[in-house]
Amino acid sequence: MDNADQDVTVEDDEPAVVQLTGITKRFPGVVANRDVHLDARRGEVHAVVGENGAGKSTLMKILYGMYQPDEGTITVDGELVRFHTPKDAIDLGIGMVHQHFMLADNLTVLENIVLGAEPRRGIRLDYAAARRQIRELSDRYGLGLHPDRLVEELSVAARQRVEIAKVLFRGARVLILDEPTAVLVPQEVDALFSNLVQLRTAGLSVIFISHKLDEVLQVADRITVIRRGSTVATVEPGTTTSRQLAELMVGSELPTPQTAESTVTDHVELAVTDVTITSDDGPDLLRDISFDVRRGEIVGFAGVEGNGQSELVEAIMGLRSLDAGRVVLGADDVTQWSAHRRRVSGVGFIPEDRHRQALLLDAPLWENRLLGWHSQEPAGGRFWINPKSARAEAAQIMTDYDVRAPGPETLAAALSGGNQQKFVIGREMSTQLRVLVAAHPTRGIDVGAQAAVWDRLREARAAGLATVLISADLDELLGLSDTLYVLFGGRIVAKLDPADVTPEILGSYMTGATPAEAGPADDPGELA
């Protein structure tokens, strides 16, 4: 694709606050960035989009002083600079909000914000001055922060605002936001965007990294696309569609999560009945959850995170004991079965947090192949494992599921997120499964890998797999599910037909409101 025409729009009379020119960064054997050009002007939101592994993170790490480029220059306010550490970048007003928050849960908002940059009066911390400054920041940019609340009490979105305030507190004029919307629900995304608009209005520059194209189009003033380590175009949202942008990213046309004709059968493979999990201090985590999953059916669960999804997954997988209710797998009541027994009976599991729950990061891929299936022949066994066979199977998964890695001996930690996820899915799917529990199967992975994951789920569905799909990606839920439930406050509040529901209606259910226009499933009690 030729992008020369779109580059013309970059020229402007106002000088860039930050400008990267001809940046190249090589790692042994790899060029992570090649001839990258990027500039951020005063008062703009500049999005950087690209697939995982395209080189976005490397670029941002260069801009934030964590890596030094092999070639190319960085200028700040027209002055040539060289960053050796993030401290150098911070000193020149460049701040970064990481995807994984770096906050201390048991400290207050104020303490977190000033940590490492404490205003002092003599040797004492000047709390009054800090509190005043934070209030000012909060008011000016609409962050809505309460300096004395503990971070552990805050929602994910509020924590993100604390991270933003932390960067602003250090005098940042350029904010780098790494995948800020990955952890947010739609309403929170809107709030974040209005914050960004206020930052822009105040003359700050925001560099916004994402692979969610709609969001990028909605909030960015300009968009730079990175593909295979190089910047391929800088475009303006007014003149570009989401589809064009995606094509720039992947260099070809896009897949969508669209399930073909229904493959749902009558045979119930997984039946969850009246499942309740109580909590010691608060409302029930799950209350009277009942649903069936049939062979060839994908049952989706929508909901704002923290409304019982994790508990539901744990209940099905046998990782949490129930206070009431039953889980039936085929003809067997498995309520009392151990997690291991359920797995080997044919329940596959794609956990929501890959790093935490699905992988042994410091172990080679062949050992990760064994995880969960280590008692299954031929790679595993009742008493002995067979590394040779596990290596062969890992290699097979790498081929079948297109996992890009040097070989089965590679440590899982060395893979990109998308490849890790493809490996996990490959591991689960390459066994004879009856039920698959997939939580956020495409979270944090790139468009290419996402398409591959969806394909796999659809194939398995066609082959008769009963799938429980939990996701925060509404398009994914609507596109893949045969039946869609909405969880709110640990209850099923709606059962919807994905064919005739819009993201807006779904969004309303997810926030506990009843949609104004009567959806097809206004009365969940009747339907569930």
Place this chain on the structure above:
Amino acid sequence: MTRLLGWWRRMAPTLVALGVALVITALFILIIGENPLRALAALFDFGETSVAQANSIGVWINRAAPLFLAGLAVSIGFRMGLFNIGVEGQYRIATVVAAGVGAALVLPAPLHVLVIVVAAMAAGAVYAAIPAVLKVTRGVSEVISTIMLNSIAIALAAWMVRVPFVDPDLGPGENVATRRIAESGQFPGLNELFGVIGLEEPRRPVHGFVVVAIVVGIVMAIVLSRSRFGFELRATGLNPFAATANGISSKAMIIKAMLVSGALAGLVGLPDLLGSAHRFQADSFVSGYGFTGIAVALLGRNKPVGIALAALLFAFLDRAGPSLQSEGIPPAAVIIMQGIVVLSVLVVDEVARRGMLRREERRARAQDPATVTEEVAR
């Protein structure tokens, strides 16, 4: 060639660390006003006569065997992030029980030894089961409970020697001890083997139990790398959440790991007991292997081969204690040296591990971005 390179890559950090430790120790010896070169020479001084050298090698082996077993016992827990500080108490209890059971029975030779070994392993495992059960049922930290149980073990062992297992025919003024284990329950020494390989025979028993220790080491190496238990142990240690999410019950693993660790701990006192002491007496009972075993396991990176090398190194340094003193180096220098070795290995190791991960990441990335487009195009 590549295997040699791989071996070098794994060993290089340790060798560097040993070098660093040597330099720091030399500085320390300089500070106390002695000559480091003479200290180094004393380290490698195995004695003048061939008998003295054979004796010295015997001491080295006798010291290394229990350290190896202790390190192995500790490493089982370490592999899954379980800190069994209680090896010390477990082997004390196990040794008393082994001595008591061994003295109470007279059986044909190999069977007698086997019964003693099984009794020791069972006693160690039972004593290790206490902290395991406490942790699984009540959430008691195994660090605290095993430390407490070490103190209890001293009193319990003292009681067992005094009451159920006491030798009724003790001489006047003699401290209490268990009865001697009959000849059939003694483990033959390796002394004659020295003659076979052309060395002088050491004048005192070289504990033949070291052979059992080596066999146990090999078995554990296989179990850890090839068995389902070994995999579950490793998985739980690497990522307890992922292990649980994938059907490995952490409670079951705690119990299993502690039982195995305790059973191995039960073997720690046997080289001495079966090789030369033949009875349990608090005065001559060597305590402290359980604690030193922690350092040995750390130094050996929880791998049987590494633990064997670490035990040999520690025993080598211990063995040199008297000759160092002859050079005017205080006996504490050996302990300081051991500490420095462990610290420098840990530090250098961590640096090397990070380097290795970065290299892996680059290799993986090298495979990745180049092919992204084709995939989507399909």
Place this chain on the structure above:
Amino acid sequence: MRRVLKYAVGAAGLALLLGACASDDDGDNGTTSDNGAASDLSVGLAFDIGGRGDRSFNDAAAAGLERARDELGVDFQELSPNPDGSNRGELLRELADAGREPIFGIGYAFIEDMDTAAGEYPDVQFIRIDGIPSDHDNVAVMTFADHEGSFLMGVAAALKTESGQVGIIGGNEGAVINAFAAGFKQGVEAVDPSIEIADQRLAAGEDASGFRDAAGARVAAEAMYDRGIDVIYTPAGDSNVGTFQAAADAGKWAIGTDSDQYETVGDPELQEVILTSMLKRVDVAVFDSIAAFADGEDIVSHAYDLSDDGVGYTTSGGFIDDIVDELDDYKQRIVDGEIEVSPTE
């Protein structure tokens, strides 16, 4: 496997090389001293756990050694065991291999190790301080009537207590410490049977850790003083200093063991609370043995007791000047056999 072998050979080569260097410069060593006087005797001594500087048992032995050096002009080498005491036997062999003779082992823990080593070096004279008699001709055992000395300590404690309560803090429950305790209790009872005696040990059984547990001794002593006990007898090696500290805090008495701890404690504040010490003349035993050996006499086992002042009490500080007569009276009655002190309770 071949690789491993190669490295092993390399390492062995290095070891040999260094070993060769080592043998170039032996002979001279740190603690050797030639003080003129004519004796070609070269004595070896292996300490108990804790080594030189324990201000008690080991230092008493060292004092005898130094006196022999000064008065007889002998040369000596001393070694300390590692903390777990596992290399006591090695120390004796190291000394024997270095040609030292006689070779002392300080403490009853040398029982088995010395007997084994004596079998290996049948021509070398070994001398053990404390412990049971040996079957080997070349092992002489010097024992002390700890119970007799402790009896006098019991008398002193009974005469000095104002509360009518005294205590003993022992290192462990082994036979040696039991003899100390037994003698002490008999001494107290001889003066006043109504005095209460508390008996506490810092370690169970024969565990030696109680001799290196000053913190434990301090805690135990504090508790005793709090309960009204005003004199504590403390046969616990290195741990004694803990008892002395507690005594200083409480302003009450403690009784030391083995050496004259008033002289050895090295802290004026602690000196003030050391009523007396059960003197165990390890120094005398060491010196006499060396002297006899130097004269070419046979070294024979000997049990030191009150009659030959092998055990006794100290008057440093002058705190027991008022009761010296009574102590000497009891001492004489024991020497005369009028009072029989039992080493067991």
